[in-house]
Amino acid sequence: MGTDGSADARERRVIFSYQAMTLTVAGFATLWAVIFAAHGHKAMAVAELFPAVVSLLCFALVTAGKLDLFLLVAQVSFLVFIFGFCLLFDVPNPTYPRVSHLFLPLLAMMGYINYLRRPSLAQGAVIVATLATFIFLHASNSVSPFADPIPEDLRAVGVWVNPALAALLFTAAVHALQRRLSAPRGLARELLGAMRRGELSLAYQPQVDRDGRITGAEALLRWNHPTRGAVSPAEFIPVAEDLGLMPVLGAWVLDQACGTLARWKADPALTRLTLSVNVSASQFNESDFTTTVRQLVESHAIDSTRLRLELTENVLLAGLEPVAEKMEALKRTGVTFSLDDFGTGYSSLAYLRRLPVTELKIDRSFVAGASDSDRGQALVRSIVSIASDLDLNVVAEGVETAAQHAFLRDTGCHLFQGWLFGRPVPRDDFELILRERQPAEMPVPQRLQARLAAAV
Numbered sequence: 001m002g003t004d005g006s007a008d009a010r011e012r013r014v015i016f017s018y019q020a021m022t023l024t025v026a027g028f029a030t031l032w033a034v035i036f037a038a039h040g041h042k043a044m045a046v047a048e049l050f051p052a053v054v055s056l057l058c059f060a061l062v063t064a065g066k067l068d069l070f071l072l073v074a075q076v077s078f079l080v081f082i083f084g085f086c087l088l089f090d091v092p093n094p095t096y097p098r099v100s101h102l103f104l105p106l107l108a109m110m111g112y113i114n115y116l117r118r119p120s121l122a123q124g125a126v127i128v129a130t131l132a133t134f135i136f137l138h139a140s141n142s143v144s145p146f147a148d149p150i151p152e153d154l155r156a157v158g159v160w161v162n163p164a165l166a167a168l169l170f171t172a173a174v175h176a177l178q179r180r181l182s183a184p185r186g187l188a189r190e191l192l193g194a195m196r197r198g199e200l201s202l203a204y205q206p207q208v209d210r211d212g213r214i215t216g217a218e219a220l221l222r223w224n225h226p227t228r229g230a231v232s233p234a235e236f237i238p239v240a241e242d243l244g245l246m247p248v249l250g251a252w253v254l255d256q257a258c259g260t261l262a263r264w265k266a267d268p269a270l271t272r273l274t275l276s277v278n279v280s281a282s283q284f285n286e287s288d289f290t291t292t293v294r295q296l297v298e299s300h301a302i303d304s305t306r307l308r309l310e311l312t313e314n315v316l317l318a319g320l321e322p323v324a325e326k327m328e329a330l331k332r333t334g335v336t337f338s339l340d341d342f343g344t345g346y347s348s349l350a351y352l353r354r355l356p357v358t359e360l361k362i363d364r365s366f367v368a369g370a371s372d373s374d375r376g377q378a379l380v381r382s383i384v385s386i387a388s389d390l391d392l393n394v395v396a397e398g399v400e401t402a403a404q405h406a407f408l409r410d411t412g413c414h415l416f417q418g419w420l421f422g423r424p425v426p427r428d429d430f431e432l433i434l435r436e437r438q439p440a441e442m443p444v445p446q447r448l449q450a451r452l453a454a455a456v
Helices: 009-038 042-063 067-088 100-117 121-139 152-197 233-242 246-265 289-300 313-318 320-331 349-354 364-370 374-389 402-411 427-436 446-454
Strands: 200-209 214-225 229-231 274-279 307-311 336-342 359-362 393-397 415-417
Touching (some): 009 067, 100 121, 100 152, 152 214, 152 233, 152 246, 200 427, 214 233, 214 246, 214 415, 229 233, 233 246, 246 274, 246 307, 274 336, 289 320, 313 320, 313 336, 320 336, 320 349, 359 374, 364 374, 364 393, 364 402, 374 393, 374 402
Parallel strands (some): 214 274, 274 307, 307 336, 336 359, 359 393
Antiparallel strands (some): 200 214, 200 415, 214 229
16 A cells, blocks of 8 residues: 555565574584584584575575565474484483574574464464474483484583574574564554544555546555654555554545545546555455445545556455455446556456456566566566456556656556656645646646656
């Protein structure tokens, strides 16, 4: 709901932290491999290379943005390694206890943090297995018949180094968990207060047709915090999703958008405009969503055909049939639908034929990719071709350069949205720009682009 595709600074920090952690583990494991090899313990040295290789693989997964896969691979791989290492090499004796299993609570903590982020049966099973393995290794002296115990001189070092490192990493994990549990709820409380205090607002980004005429806008949610300043939607929207606030927040956005359409209805210069509003899957799948939209349309006395609801493909998690029925019910009232971020989710022609959408929005990542490669351009042409076969309009979002616009226009896109035509601006600024334009000036000139940019 109005993230503008901006990079989430918090997510970048998380990725950087994971990258640093994987490289640290790889370095630590390699160091032990070298130490074991130097003392003539080849089997132990080879064993220590396993976590080093896994850590480098995890670094690659993190860098590629595959956080879920990284966490699962890391937990399972290190669980297997620690279990095997404890049975084969880290054999307890009356002088020195077993210490390698002390990293298992850290793995369980990582798993729990990921479970809070995205609950799954697989993640829960890994957490249980990790804790059970820790209890088994701590409470028993079980060893493999093929055990090759670590030499006493090296164990004398390991019993201090490994617990110290495990304690340090566990402390960091506890801190991360504390922030994960407290920060979102604190932000959620502030978000609810922001609605009451009037800190939330909508910004309007123009959508232009092939002739450069502004035909509508997308309403984007903004939060101007009294002390933090502008809070990125990429920061507070996920929090609202996690804590179930999107139906409340989304209803507020819809009410404001309908109020804007009512205002535009009374102005001859604005009455022809459409207004697109993002609707989250959790909001759309509320049982009373259809009733809510109808009541807002009626209470604001707007032309419902001017209201366009943008849905992402994850609404289909509720099932194709119930989603299609709800969309058909709203379509009968005149509301139209746009499928946002097309191509990034489930993208099936089978369901696309079943859903009463009138418009596809090409994701900004595809628009950017079209500037970089022939393959990216071919992908955009395929999306436009699909839309043409289904008699759907195509909106390209994230258009930032004249070259992108020229390619998209030549490819057959109908509408364009992006910084090339204007950044999101407050409603008064958006209306002022449109009222000042004369009919002869309908194509978007450089002057309009400068005005829109200056209004930010």
